[in-house]
Amino acid sequence: MTTSPPLTALRRALPTIIQGGMGVAVSSWRLASAVARRGQLGVVSGTALDLVLARRLEDGDLDGSVRRAMAAFPVRSVVDRVLKRHLRPGGRAAGVAYTPVQRLSMRPGRAVQELTVLGNFVEVWLAKEGHDGIVGINYLQKIQMAMPAAAYGAMLAGVDVVLVGAGIPRHLPHLLDDLAAHRPTRLPVDVVGDPSGDHCVEIDPPGLLGTGIPPLNRPMFLAIVSSEVLAAYLTRDPAISPDGFVIEGHRAGGHNAPPRGRPVRDERGQPVFGARDQADIGKVAAVGLPFWLAGSLGTPEAVRAAVAAGATGVQVGTVFAMSTDSGLTPQLREQVLAALHADELEVLTDADASPTGFPFKVAQLDGTLSEPALRETRPRLCDLGFLRSPYLKDDGLVGFRCPAEPVEMFVRKGGTVEEATGRACLCNALSADVGLGQTRPDGRSEEALVTLGADLTGATRLAELYPDGWSADHVLDWLLAPA
Numbered sequence: 001m002t003t004s005p006p007l008t009a010l011r012r013a014l015p016t017i018i019q020g021g022m023g024v025a026v027s028s029w030r031l032a033s034a035v036a037r038r039g040q041l042g043v044v045s046g047t048a049l050d051l052v053l054a055r056r057l058e059d060g061d062l063d064g065s066v067r068r069a070m071a072a073f074p075v076r077s078v079v080d081r082v083l084k085r086h087l088r089p090g091g092r093a094a095g096v097a098y099t100p101v102q103r104l105s106m107r108p109g110r111a112v113q114e115l116t117v118l119g120n121f122v123e124v125w126l127a128k129e130g131h132d133g134i135v136g137i138n139y140l141q142k143i144q145m146a147m148p149a150a151a152y153g154a155m156l157a158g159v160d161v162v163l164v165g166a167g168i169p170r171h172l173p174h175l176l177d178d179l180a181a182h183r184p185t186r187l188p189v190d191v192v193g194d195p196s197g198d199h200c201v202e203i204d205p206p207g208l209l210g211t212g213i214p215p216l217n218r219p220m221f222l223a224i225v226s227s228e229v230l231a232a233y234l235t236r237d238p239a240i241s242p243d244g245f246v247i248e249g250h251r252a253g254g255h256n257a258p259p260r261g262r263p264v265r266d267e268r269g270q271p272v273f274g275a276r277d278q279a280d281i282g283k284v285a286a287v288g289l290p291f292w293l294a295g296s297l298g299t300p301e302a303v304r305a306a307v308a309a310g311a312t313g314v315q316v317g318t319v320f321a322m323s324t325d326s327g328l329t330p331q332l333r334e335q336v337l338a339a340l341h342a343d344e345l346e347v348l349t350d351a352d353a354s355p356t357g358f359p360f361k362v363a364q365l366d367g368t369l370s371e372p373a374l375r376e377t378r379p380r381l382c383d384l385g386f387l388r389s390p391y392l393k394d395d396g397l398v399g400f401r402c403p404a405e406p407v408e409m410f411v412r413k414g415g416t417v418e419e420a421t422g423r424a425c426l427c428n429a430l431s432a433d434v435g436l437g438q439t440r441p442d443g444r445s446e447e448a449l450v451t452l453g454a455d456l457t458g459a460t461r462l463a464e465l466y467p468d469g470w471s472a473d474h475v476l477d478w479l480l481a482p483a
């Protein structure tokens with residue numbers, strides 16, 4: 001198993017740059033490895049890594065990297081079961097669909113847990129292979145049901161930092177403490193319509209992998225939040241306090257915290273953010289924990305300004321997502337870069353696209369689900385389900401629903417037509433962004449939907465410096481160059 005620097009050593013040597021965790025698999029192990037090798041924090045996306053592992057194996061694992069990491073997993077029988085189910089030597093024949101992966105639930109069975117643990121292990125293990133830099137993993141609080149098994153898998157591979165965004169991750173410190181000691185533990189799960197707080201997802205590490213594994217490194221935990229109020233709330237009680245924060249503004253790529261106050265949209269349908277949505281950096285600094293600023297700060301000047309304002313550094317996404325080390329397919333990267341060079345790349349804040357209901361940044365690209373007509377004509381179906389919400393049914397049991405599933409199904413489960421309108425299936429679209437999109441029985445391939453940050457200043461300047469494209473190394477050379 002990989003060893004990691006202890007937490008205290010990590011705190012002494014905090015990186016200036018966090019390469020943001022960008023899901024699904026845009027922040028791949030290759031990108032995180034390239035950043036970590038340079039002494040900055042390389043982060044893998046922890047979203048849907050069970051699916052990513054299964055599909056990479058079904059595509060044949062042609063370079064052998066996945067199986068190399070699996071060989072380091074401490075329990076061989078788990079590896080054998082996953083290989084038996086998913087490895088297709090040579091890959092899939094054209095037009096053949098990927099095998100379905102069981103969806104998350106409140107009581108995940110052994111097969112789901114094993115695939116999740118192993119998927120997270122593989123991604124972190126590969127990101128850490130061959131150097132002693134630090135590697136983090138990024139989770140979405142919204143995907144609570146995967147979190148215990150996912151974090152356990154990442155910790156088995158020696159992950160140094162866990163970052164969680166899109167929610168209030170108050171139970172994470174406790175979860176990480178328990179997992180480091182292989183203690184059976186549980187994570188509360190929000191259930192729509194049930195304020196009791198009685199629901200949770202459990203994990204029993206010895207039941208899953210046996211008792212022979214030594215205690216694990218307890219990773220540093222960074223909460224990704226948008227306001228000083230939430231930062232102060234989380235630090236009031238040591239039991240729920242993270243070890244630091246990423247303070248993310250509304251121009252960042254991916255999901256954004258919704259604007260505060262009465263929802264207002266501009267003439268293009270974008271949510272309008274105001275002064276109240278800007279975090280007060282002085283108050284964040286007064287909380288007393290290390291913090292990084294994120295969102296439209298991918299330039300050398302912004303890095304220096306953030307540090308001058310008291311931040312440890314910045315978390316940067318967009319310029320890394322466009323780099324040759326990211327998981328985006330070469331075709332999508334070329335399409336994005338061509339639009340950037342032509343000064344035609346536009347990123348809008350889409351209030352409807354994400355099933356989470358959070359605003360989501362969408363790059364406007366032909367042939368992707370940013371086109372309203374394509375979004376409308378995609379046959380609705382929910383076969384991956386990472387963003388499904390548990391809800392309380394009339395019979396008192398817990399059901400699952402997603403506003404991107406067929407509208408009548410969603411309404412039958414208590415949702416409304418308004419909530420379902422304009423939604424995109426992010427699970428399928430984001431998998432397509434990294435070349436792991438599903439092929440349907442009629443031969444149709446799932447379309448992509450690309451998210452980027454709203455501010456393209458850094459990308460535009462890098463495109464001038466490197467007209468043929470840039471790597472993660474180029475990004476770091478540029479961001480960290482002396483003034």
Ligand SMILES: Cc1cc2nc3c(=O)[nH]c(=O)nc-3n(C[C@H](O)[C@H](O)[C@H](O)COP(=O)(O)O)c2cc1C
Binds near residue numbers: 138165224294296
């Ligand atoms: C392609 C892409 C995917 C992203 N996915 C996630 C994600 O899954 N989880 C998360 O916390 N942040 C996500 N983000 C946000 C980044 O981690 C980072 O905080 C943000 O991009 C910083 O702003 P910038 O893009 O202006 O540099 C994503 C950003 C991009 C560009």
